[in-house]
Amino acid sequence: MKGADVDIVGVSKFFGSFQALKNVSLSISKGEFFSLLGPSGCGKTTVLRLIGGFEEPDSGTIAIEGKNVIGLPPDKRHCNTVFQSYALFPHLSVFENVAFPLRIRKIPQQLVREKVMRYLSLVQLEMHAAKKPSQLSGGQRQRVAIARALINEPSILLLDEPLSALDAKLRQHMLMELDAIHDKVGITFIYVTHDQQEALSVSDRIAVMNMGEVLQIGTPRQIYENPATEFVARFIGETNVFSLKILSIDGTKIYGEVDGLGPMFVDDETDAKPGETVLATIRPEKIRISADLPNTNGGRINVLHGIVAEPIYSGFQTKYVVQLDTGMMVTVYRQHANWSEGIPDIEWKDEVYLSFSASDMVIVEMHEQ
Amino acid sequence: MKKQVGLYYSLPQIMWLLVFFAAPLGIIIAYSFLKKGLYGGVEPQFSLEAYTAMANPNILIVTWRTLKMSVIATILTLLIALPCGYSIARSQNQAMRLFLVIVPFWTNFLVRIYAWIAILGNEGFLNDIIRALHLRSESVQFLYNQTAVILVLVYMYLPYAILPLFSTIDKFDFTLLDAARDLGASRFQSYVRILLPNIKSGLVTAGLFTFVPIFGAYAVPLLIGGKDSYMLGNIIADQLTKTRNWPLASSISMTVTILTTGLVFLIAMRKPREQKQVFDADPGLITPVASGGR
Numbered sequence: 026m027k028g029a030d031v032d033i034v035g036v037s038k039f040f041g042s043f044q045a046l047k048n049v050s051l052s053i054s055k056g057e058f059f060s061l062l063g064p065s066g067c068g069k070t071t072v073l074r075l076i077g078g079f080e081e082p083d084s085g086t087i088a089i090e091g092k093n094v095i096g097l098p099p100d101k102r103h104c105n106t107v108f109q110s111y112a113l114f115p116h117l118s119v120f121e122n123v124a125f126p127l128r129i130r131k132i133p134q135q136l137v138r139e140k141v142m143r144y145l146s147l148v149q150l151e152m153h154a155a156k157k158p159s160q161l162s163g164g165q166r167q168r169v170a171i172a173r174a175l176i177n178e179p180s181i182l183l184l185d186e187p188l189s190a191l192d193a194k195l196r197q198h199m200l201m202e203l204d205a206i207h208d209k210v211g212i213t214f215i216y217v218t219h220d221q222q223e224a225l226s227v228s229d230r231i232a233v234m235n236m237g238e239v240l241q242i243g244t245p246r247q248i249y250e251n252p253a254t255e256f257v258a259r260f261i262g263e264t265n266v267f268s269l270k271i272l273s274i275d276g277t278k279i280y281g282e283v284d285g286l287g288p289m290f291v292d293d294e295t296d297a298k299p300g301e302t303v304l305a306t307i308r309p310e311k312i313r314i315s316a317d318l319p320n321t322n323g324g325r326i327n328v329l330h331g332i333v334a335e336p337i338y339s340g341f342q343t344k345y346v347v348q349l350d351t352g353m354m355v356t357v358y359r360q361h362a363n364w365s366e367g368i369p370d371i372e373w374k375d376e377v378y379l380s381f382s383a384s385d386m387v388i389v390e391m392h393e394q
Numbered sequence: 395m396k397k398q399v400g401l402y403y404s405l406p407q408i409m410w411l412l413v414f415f416a417a418p419l420g421i422i423i424a425y426s427f428l429k430k431g432l433y434g435g436v437e438p439q440f441s442l443e444a445y446t447a448m449a450n451p452n453i454l455i456v457t458w459r460t461l462k463m464s465v466i467a468t469i470l471t472l473l474i475a476l477p478c479g480y481s482i483a484r485s486q487n488q489a490m491r492l493f494l495v496i497v498p499f500w501t502n503f504l505v506r507i508y509a510w511i512a513i514l515g516n517e518g519f520l521n522d523i524i525r526a527l528h529l530r531s532e533s534v535q536f537l538y539n540q541t542a543v544i545l546v547l548v549y550m551y552l553p554y555a556i557l558p559l560f561s562t563i564d565k566f567d568f569t570l571l572d573a574a575r576d577l578g579a580s581r582f583q584s585y586v587r588i589l590l591p592n593i594k595s596g597l598v599t600a601g602l603f604t605f606v607p608i609f610g611a612y613a614v615p616l617l618i619g620g621k622d623s624y625m626l627g628n629i630i631a632d633q634l635t636k637t638r639n640w641p642l643a644s645s646i647s648m649t650v651t652i653l654t655t656g657l658v659f660l661i662a663m664r665k666p667r668e669q670k671q672v673f674d675a676d677p678g679l680i681t682p683v684a685s686g687g688r
């Protein structure tokens with residue numbers, strides 16, 4: 026991509042005989058908030074370490090700001106890292122931690138003081154400059170790590186699960202602060218996380234990884250609404266997957282059959298031919314649950330019948346796990362916005378109908394394994 | 395109630411200290427303040443002669459030399475032990491490498507000194523090689539000088555420095571070095587500015603573990619050294635066996651003990667204050683017992 030800030034092409038990485046990255050290609054634009062999302066051990070940290078210069082790829086190229094950086098040591102690369110464990114220097118004060126990059130560059134004391142205080146105020150830590158890292162809370166440590174990584178004014182900031190050590194409330198708060206800092210400094214953020222909510226809420230684009238491979242790159246909306254593979258669909262939020270045998274295709278209007286459930290309508294693009302089997306998915310919040318048979322008016326609406334196996338109340342919504350007549354479990358979310366509007370309560374063991382539109386269904390790639 | 399139970403449990407240790415540490419020390423202190431016997435031993439008569447006799451220029455020269463050699467040997471030992479401890483801590487098979495460091499301990503101290511004589515001697519291994527390569531026709535005199543003594547002392551006490559350094563470096567978080575590199579430090583800068591300050595307690599322990607026994611060295615300078623490498627340990631032994639001046643031997647021993655424990659004490663005193671700010675949990679400073687040397 027032209028104007029890309031970080032360009033990774035066909036990178037593979039082995040640790041001994043174990044292949045940690047398989048032909049990874051990423052193109053990240055200037056100023057973008059780009060997330061790497063995937064389960065533990067999928068190779069997210071390895072990608073960051075390759076960009077930061079702590080590891081070298083076994084094949085492929087990495088370019089930062091248009092320059093090939095293969096072989097360049099970390100101190101010669103124009104990017105800085107917020108480490109998973111923060112890696113604050115325990116023997117130095119907060120001030121000296123943040124000042125460290127300037128001390129290395131032998132910046133005069135007066136300038137150091139000014140600049141460090143400016144960056145400490147960016148993360149609201151001016152009050153704690155004299156403390157040692159061990160005297161700070163988790164959130165404060167994380168902010169020191171951010172200030173320290175930003176003070177050299179890198180063009181790229183690499184963040185390795187910076188919020189994973191924090192509790193849920195603080196995590197939400199720090200995420201918003203990170204987003205605000207990103208807006209303020211305007212540099213490229215490459216953000217590693219295994220938390221899909223985090224990635225969805227702040228990223229411009231997300232790369233979903235699994236077992237050393239990049240499965241899909243897209244905006245949060247694309248990734249969520251149009252997952253490319255079954256893994257992506259299941260990893261980002263929850264989803265229901267049906268094995269659909271295609272009977273006929275007319276443009277994007279697909280008509281097929283699910284074993285034991287009967288006919289199903291799906292509106293999506295596919296390369297599959299009639300007679301082939303594909304995976305069709307529907308998100309739980311896009312399914313309507315009702316006690317009575319819904320009126321489909323002859324539209325492309327799919328209706329299934331089952332029994333509530335498990336209602337899980339969680340305040341703003343109820344999650345129903347419904348057992349279909351075939352035994353298959355389908356998950357449905359019902360928001361409580363309309364709770365008071367006279368819709369009868371649906372409880373455990375109730376017979377229910379599930380209805381969803383063909384246009385909300387997405388066909389995803391199967392995983393060969 | 396609790397206190398008494400504690401006393402019972404520590405009784406074996408107290409007995410051990412009394413018999414093997416306090417009693418001999420008491421005897422040495424006592425002897426140093428008594429009058430010299432005619433054929434060794436002491437006369438039961440108070441005297442400060444042993445201490446005034448220490449002002450002898452010979453003893454002062456040897457004290458100064460001992461101090462100098464100990465400092466040089468300790469610094470060399472640390473310089474070698476530091477990369478060793480670091481590489482063991484970072485290696486995949488730590489157990490194997492630690493084992494290799496400890497193996498020489500299974501051989502007797504004196505045997506290892508003789509092994510060095512076999513290597514460095516005039517008809518030794520090294521000279522055989524030199525002759526075989528026709529570099530020189532004459533043997534090179536490696537033994538019986540200060541350099542040889544320092545070399546063998548470094549060899550002898552290297553494991554004592556490697557082990558505490560290893561255990562401190564092993565607890566060090568190596569991502570701190572990555573972070574330093576990330577923030578612009580060269581490899582060397584990351585070691586000096588980040589690694590060294592964080593393993594200070596290991597360096598101090600390793601330094602004491604080598605300096606204290608080397609300061610009291612006896613066998614190595616006796617067997618490897620020459621006239622220029624006589625150390626305090628040798629003078630003490632001479633006073634006991636040749637000159638038969640037991641009070642003087644005792645007063646010199648006292649001086650060595652006071653100097654080394656004083657050093658340990660000084661370092662131990664200034665340690666906790668500094669450490670408290672740096673670490674939550676202090677790996678702790680193990681202070682070696684001042685050794686009379688062997």
Ligand SMILES: Nc1ncnc2c1ncn2[C@@H]1O[C@H](COP(=O)(O)OP(=O)(O)OP(=O)(O)O)[C@@H](O)[C@H]1O
Nearest residue numbers: 040043045063064065066067068069070071072219
């Ligand atoms: N230095 C190494 N030596 C051997 N294997 C390694 C090394 N570093 C990483 N790996 C392996 O490579 C794979 C990817 O590791 P990586 O640290 O990139 O995962 P991750 O996605 O960051 O996981 P997490 O979310 O748990 O941090 C893992 O299976 C890991 O065991």
Ligand SMILES: [Mg+2]
Nearest residue numbers: 069070109185
């Ligand atoms: Mg990781």
